[in-house]
Amino acid sequence: MWPIVIAFLLVFCDLAAAITFDILQDISPNALMNTMRDNKEQLNSIKFNIDASLNTVQMIRKAGYPAEAHVVQTQDGYLLTLHRIPSNKYQPVLLQHGLLCSSADWVIAGKDKGLAFILADQGYDVWLGNIRGNTYSRAHVSLSPSDSRFWNFSFHEMGIYDLPAMISYITNITSHPLHTYIGHSMGTTSFYIMAVEHPEIARMVQMMISLAPAVFVNHMKSPIRYFSRFVQKLEIITHFFGKNEFLPHSDMLDYLSKYGCEIFNIEKEICANVIFLICGFDKEQFNYTLLPVILNHDPAGASAKTLVHFSQEIESGKFRQYDYGRKNNLLIYNATEPPDYNLGSITVPIAIFYGDNDWLASNVDVKKLYHLLPNILDMYRVPKFNHLDFIWGKDAPKLVYKRLLEIMKI
Numbered sequence: 582m583w584p585i586v587i588a589f590l591l592v593f594c595d596l597a598a599a600i601t602f603d604i605l606q607d608i609s610p611n612a613l614m615n616t617m618r619d620n621k622e623q624l625n626s627i628k629f630n631i632d633a634s635l636n637t638v639q640m641i642r643k644a645g646y647p648a649e650a651h652v653v654q655t656q657d658g659y660l661l662t663l664h665r666i667p668s669n670k671y672q673p674v675l676l677q678h679g680l681l682c683s684s685a686d687w688v689i690a691g692k693d694k695g696l697a698f699i700l701a702d703q704g705y706d707v708w709l710g711n712i713r714g715n716t717y718s719r720a721h722v723s724l725s726p727s728d729s730r731f732w733n734f735s736f737h738e739m740g741i742y743d744l745p746a747m748i749s750y751i752t753n754i755t756s757h758p759l760h761t762y763i764g765h766s767m768g769t770t771s772f773y774i775m776a777v778e779h780p781e782i783a784r785m786v787q788m789m790i791s792l793a794p795a796v797f798v799n800h801m802k803s804p805i806r807y808f809s810r811f812v813q814k815l816e817i818i819t820h821f822f823g824k825n826e827f828l829p830h831s832d833m834l835d836y837l838s839k840y841g842c843e844i845f846n847i848e849k850e851i852c853a854n855v856i857f858l859i860c861g862f863d864k865e866q867f868n869y870t871l872l873p874v875i876l877n878h879d880p881a882g883a884s885a886k887t888l889v890h891f892s893q894e895i896e897s898g899k900f901r902q903y904d905y906g907r908k909n910n911l912l913i914y915n916a917t918e919p920p921d922y923n924l925g926s927i928t929v930p931i932a933i934f935y936g937d938n939d940w941l942a943s944n945v946d947v948k949k950l951y952h953l954l955p956n957i958l959d960m961y962r963v964p965k966f967n968h969l970d971f972i973w974g975k976d977a978p979k980l981v982y983k984r985l986l987e988i989m990k991i
Contacts, residue, residue, distance in 0.1 A: 633877040637664050637685045637709065637717070644692040646701055653750045654722065655713070655742040662717035663708055663747060666697060670704035672760035672787075673751050674989075677710045677744070679766030679795070680736075680887065681880035683717055684709035686765070686972050689874050696763070696972065699982050706755060710747050712739045712771070715881040732825035735890035735903055736767055740774025745782045748775075752785050761989050762789045765972055766942070767887075769794040773900070776927040783929050788958070790985060791933045792971040796924075797946035798891065799898035805941070806895050825885050866966065866974035875973070900924065924953040932959040932988050934981055936966030959988055 632640065641648035641664070649665040664684045676687045676697060687697040687709055700707045711717040713734060714726075724731040748759055764772050769791040776783040799806075886903070893904050902919040904910065910917055931954055935947040944962075951960050963970070963980055971981055 633873040637683065637688060640685065640688045641666060641697075644688070644695075644698060646698065651750070651754075653746050655746040657738070657742050658722040658724070659713040659718065659742065660720040660722065661713060661743060661746065662711045663750065664711070664717075665709070666701040666707040668701060668704055668706045671706065672757045673706040673708055673755045674700055674761045674763060675708045675710055675747060675751060675759055676700075677762070677764045677768030677771065678712070678715075679768055680891070681715075681883050682765075683715045683878055683881040684711050685878040685881075689871060689878065690868070690973050690977070694975075694978060696977075696982055696985075699978060699986075703986060705760065706757075708747075708751050710743075710768075712743050714884050716878070717881075719882070729825045732884040733886065734884055735887045736770050737774060737890065737902055739767075739771040741778050744771055744775040745779050748782055748785055759786045760788065762786050763792065763985075764789070764794075765792040766795045766968065768792075770796055773924060773927065774922055776929055777922045777924065780926070780928070783927065786929050788989065788991075789929050789931045790988065791931060791950075792981070793935060793939055793942045793968050794933060794947060794950055795891075795942055796900050796950045797898065798894050798941070798943075799896070800943040800945040801895065801941050802943060803940040866970045866976060868973065868975055871973060924950070925955055927954060928956055930956050930958045932961070932985075933957070934961045934963060934971065934985070936963045936968065936970060938965050939968045941968040958991065959984075 632643075635643060638648045638650055646666050649667055651663040651665060653661045653663055655661065662684075676684075678684060678686050688695045690696075692698050697707050697709060714732065719726050721731055726732075748762075752758055762772055764770075772789060772791075773794075773796055776786075776789075890903050894900065897904075899921055901921040902914070904919045905913060907917045910919055914920055933947060933951060935942060935944060937944070951957060961984060966974060966980070970977060974980070
């Protein structure tokens with residue numbers, strides 16, 4: 582026997598979650614599932630959080646709010662699901678999740694805590710995006726997720742295709758410009774790309790709020806940085822999770838979200854500590870009772886190419902397009918190096934929120950972003966917050982959302 586990191590390995594919400602099990606070398610996820618199913622007596626004795634079985638729409642409705650699901654087609658044929666908490670009182674806002682996450686992340690914290698609910702209580706028409714390849718956006722007009730061509734995208738395509746499709750759809754449906762775009766982590770990355778590459782779409786957005794922006798990432802403190810140089814060698818990942826797709830949601834993850842910590846005698850605190858190891862330690866802000874619900878939704882799937890693109894950013898220290906290698910770069914970009922995204926061209930007013938204890942979006946990298954953006958509304962430091970506290974922190978409503986709402990009323 583030897584220790585192997587398996588299951589939903591790290592990295593949900595910009596590279597963030599893992600559980601380590603001591604299992605046989607030749608065991609596979611299917612074998613693990615069969616073992617868990619065979620242990621019926623133990624499973625039947627375990628109680629689990631019913632909310633861990635609900636999808637985004639069901640969680641919204643259970644909290645007492647109306648909920649809608651809309652399907653949007655991108656210019657390159659992907660079918661994306663937008664979730665909505667409708668209102669006619671104020672203009673629309675769009676919330677965009679990070680890597681390996683989904684729309685669920687904005688409502689997991691529950692009523693009075695989740696940002697989507699807080700915005701709805703203020704009267705905003707709340708839209709929750711889902712980028713291509715995640716649990717709610719695994720469809721294309723002609724390609725199947727089993728086709729490797731489906732997964733030929735990174736956060737660049739999210740910026741040039743997904744966000745323009747979402748924003749155009751929302752503004753057409755509501756007949757209003759987008760009041761505010763709120764992104765967390767990779768949800769900010771894709772916005773900056775969109776604003777650079779499609780300024781005509783950016784003009785439909787009155788304001789943008791960046792929570793823990795993942796733009797420059799080469800100063801991250803997380804152990805993730807040490808794996809970046811190996812990410813292009815995806816043999817281990819593909820052995821467990823399939824070629825071109827990284828950490829899709831699965832039956833195994835459903836079992837682990839409901840029974841994992843208990844059936845393997847792993848305390849919730851230990852499960853959470855692995856998250857802290859990736860994102861930064863902040864036990865005071867983490868609500869351990871949410872863990873089964875979080876693990877039911879995250880990781881929500883991503884393309885391996887997105888992981889490679891982030892690894893390139895870590896190694897280069899730049900915010901630029903995908904590096905295909907010198908030969909292919911010459912064919913694609915007419916240069917040996919990929920072009921940088923021109924952040925200085927962005928005119929949308931932007932507010933930045935960052936945490937002192939964020940091991941993924943470091944203060945150094947966030948300040949570099951700040952100095953390159955020409956139209957900053959606010960640059961707000963949140964003491965002790967780690968990368969995920971901006972969406973699940975116990976005091977996020979008081980320490981982040983209160984100021985966020987004030988900025989939105991400027």
